[in-house]
Amino acid sequence: MNDILIVDRLTLRRGNFLLEDVSLSVSEQEIVALIGKTGAGKTVLLETIAGFNKPDCGSVLYQGREIASIPIEQRNIGYLYQDYSLFPYMTAGKNIGYCLKMRGCPRQEIRRQVLEMAERFGITGILQQYPGTLSGGEQQRVALARALMMRPRLLILDEPFSALDPVTKRRLYGMIREIRDQFECSILFVTHDFQEAQELADRVGVLIGGKLQGIVASSDLFRADWNDNTRVFLGLEESS
Ligand SMILES: Nc1ncnc2c1ncn2[C@@H]1O[C@H](COP(=O)(O)OP(=O)(O)OP(=O)(O)O)[C@@H](O)[C@H]1O
Ligand SMILES: [Mg+2]
Structure with a gap:
């Protein structure tokens, strides 16, 4: 399978925090989960992969090109922020259509595409509402629609399910695979939930203190040959 994303020995300092020597790859239409404690550097890593931060060392190749060398409007990576980051002064519909507007797409065409996407996510009834009036689950679906x-070809999701109730979460789990199949994209997502990572992803990576401890097939998450730190993090061993 072809790799759509290759991260090679990525190093980045942010204040006192160091993301150190991270290498990973994501193949076409693969779903990869990243797990790690709060402050481990998951968001910093995702943002650097998306080209928002310039690495101090190492490289991020997206579709064979260094991410920084791809003009922003051609990057074509969907990004769901941890807090959804919807534009507060735009309606949900305008949020979803924003990138098409930026690219000069005709208004009628934007409206058609926004409606089509909204139908897919069951949010046609809230398109006129502003983000501040939406529930967490609605904001999440608007943000996903906007990202898509x-x-x-690559969808990056920073804790897409953490603010949702268990029933909504379950429903959205199904949607992640559907999105992968229908949009033919790869998905890289962060979660705090080991079961969620195992259930949704083809492979799972563990990030501890800015270092990627490894990436394994999700079925091997609890039986891979991890170091002690990772075993403690996964609850396989008591900390000493
Ligand atoms: N601009 C910055 N300046 C200084 N430190 C930063 C900056 N951005 C991030 N950090 C630090 O980098 C570390 C990793 O942050 P990051 O947001 O990536 O964690 P995370 O793994 O996503 O955590 P969480 O699970 O809570 O979202 C944190 O200690 C954070 O304070
Ligand atoms: Mg984070």
């Missing part, structure tokens, strides 16, 4: 509008 450009038909990205």
